[in-house]
Amino acid sequence: MRPAYEWDHIDPRWDESRDYQLTCGLENYHNFIERERMLNTQKSNRFLPWRVADGEIGQIPVNPGDLCQFLDRFTDEWVLEEFMGEWWFKQTKDLCGNSRGGKVQYEQKLGMYDPKYADLRLENSKRNGAANRDNKRGIFDPDNWQKVLDGAAKENARRMRPIVVVDPQGKKHYHDSLNGGARAHNLSAGNLCGVLNGSRAHTKQYTAYYL
Numbered sequence: 001m002r003p004a005y006e007w008d009h010i011d012p013r014w015d016e017s018r019d020y021q022l023t024c025g026l027e028n029y030h031n032f033i034e035r036e037r038m039l040n041t042q043k044s045n046r047f048l049p050w051r052v053a054d055g056e057i058g059q060i061p062v063n064p065g066d067l068c069q070f071l072d073r074f075t076d077e078w079v080l081e082e083f084m085g086e087w088w089f090k091q092t093k094d095l096c097g098n099s100r101g102g103k104v105q106y107e108q109k110l111g112m113y114d115p116k117y118a119d120l121r122l123e124n125s126k127r128n129g130a131a132n133r134d135n136k137r138g139i140f141d142p143d144n145w146q147k148v149l150d151g152a153a154k155e156n157a158r159r160m161r162p163i164v165v166v167d168p169q170g171k172k173h174y175h176d177s178l179n180g181g182a183r184a185h186n187l188s189a190g191n192l193c194g195v196l197n198g199s200r201a202h203t204k205q206y207t208a209y210y211l
Helices: 037-043 086-091 097-108 113-134 142-159 176-185 189-197
Strands: 007-009 030-034 066-069 078-082 165-166 171-175 207-210
Touching: 007 037, 007 113, 030 037, 066 113, 078 207, 142 176, 165 176, 176 189
Parallel strands: none
Antiparallel strands: 007 030, 066 078, 165 171, 165 207
């Protein structure tokens, strides 16, 4: 059985008794911290540039919840946010190795995304879903039902917000929801959502924003 805690290698801790910050070797006090295994897995190898400035609020981001100034990837501005908080995870969602590796495989049709494995992927998905249902895991765990309902309600509320879609000619189109806008212009709702949250510049040369 895997241990409940793991070592997470971090930016070297600053020690006031030293006039330098570099450390030699990975396994030493200055650049590791013990984390819960699941939290360490979530963090993966994500990194978001940060700074600590004299006279300003913020501290070196080591523990979840530490307030620090991070670089907003979408605005290129320094913002005060919680380390490993909801905002931080959204900013770094596509920066972990698993995400990048998966995207490369998907785009280049490699590994499990090879077209010859399409039927096998579908079969595995059905089998895993049935196993989760029978063993009450994941979304089928009664302890998670309220979280699933809350998440669905939050997502539905977000998708029902009015949006403006700007077509390639620069004309604005007003829609009551994300899905409505996607259907009206034959766009992928997922890609349009990416445009709205700033992770995509456009989809088929269409841009969009919330009202």
